[in-house]
Amino acid sequence: MTVVLVHGVPETPSVWDPLRAALRRQDVRAVRLPGFGCPRPGGFGATKEEYVAWLAAELESMGVDEVDLVGHDWGGGLVVRLVSxxxxxxxxxxxxxxxxxxxxxxxxxxxxxxxxAGAGEQFFEQIVALPVEARAEAFAGIGVPQEHAVAMVREVDAVMGGCILDLYRSAVHVAEEWSPAFTDIPVPGLALVPSEDPYLAAGVARASAARAGAAVAELTGLGHWWMLQDPAAGAARLEKFWSEVAK
Structure with missing residues (x-):
């Protein structure tokens, strides 16, 4: 049995380090999305469906009998599509x-x-050109805890920026394309809903979880980067869910 953690944008597996330290389980792996702090594979288009296919191949290659899959931000989106x-x-x-x-x-x-087109490229050109301290200040302004912002921005480069742009541009109509299959998922699921997340609307998250047959856990007072803000609370909620799955 293995826990597999999937990070989001603009992140690398290190975003999970505080949560991993708080988990009692030792069977935990954090995967790295292609192009995020590593080279972009040749011919890889960085579209949403290519990342889903990559994640499926990663799970299949692990050779473990049971996987407890956890995704954050775009990693959470890939989880949604994979289980669909x-x-x-x-x-x-x-x-x-x-x-x-x-x-x-x-x-x-x-x-x-x-x-x-154009605006996205300009955004990442400007971000990459900034000194690390200025980049960290910008990330703190969008909700990344200050003590983690510097480490996060050090890993943002032109390769990651290009993958992010291709990923988002492949997903303009993601709801229309993905919603039909995300219903009545036949394995246990849990939707985490941070009350202070400005990027992922709580009401839509709850409604989507209901369609999929997933439980909902409210993370009151936490934002988009809940695993950095209060890793102990996140770990406790995950372990509660896993204990219920095992019954």
């Missing part, structure tokens, strides 16, 4: 981005900026 198409690959799943597969989902302002 191949639920047999996991024992259970957790996402904080169930809304991506709901008809009422709407992209936030930053996503729409990245989806705009």
């Amino acid at each position: 198409l191949q639920p047999e690959l996991v024992r259970s799943w957790v996402t904080d981005a169930p809304g991506l597969a709901h008809p009422g989902f709407r992209w936030h302002d930053v996503a729409r900026l990245w989806q705009a």
Whole structure:
């Protein structure tokens, strides 16, 4: 049995380090999305469906009998799509981005900026050109805890920026494309809903979880980066869910 953690944007597996330290389980792996702090594979288009296919291949290659899959942000979106198409690959799943597969989902302002030709490229050119301290200040301004912002921004480069742009531009109509299959998922699921997340609407998240047959855990007072803000609370909620799955 293995816990597999899938990070989001603009992140690397290190975003999970505080949560991993708080978990009592030792069977935990944090995967790295192609192009995020590593080279972009040749011919890899960095589209949403390519990342889903990559995640499925990662799980299949691990050679473990049971996987408890957990995704954050775009990692959570990949979880949503994977369990819609191949639920047999996991024992259970957790996402904080169930809304991506709901008809009422709407992209936030930053996503729409990245989806705009020219504007997205300019955004990442400016970010990469900034000194690390200035980049960290900008990330803290969008909710990344100050003590983690410097480490996060050090890993943002032009390769990651290009993958982010291709990913978001492949997902302009993600709700329309993904919502039909995200219903009545036959393996246990949990939607985490941080009350202070400005990017993923709580109401849409709850409604999407209901369509999928997933439980909902409210993370009151926490924001988008809940695993950095209060890793102990996040770990406790995950372990509660896994204990219920095992019954």
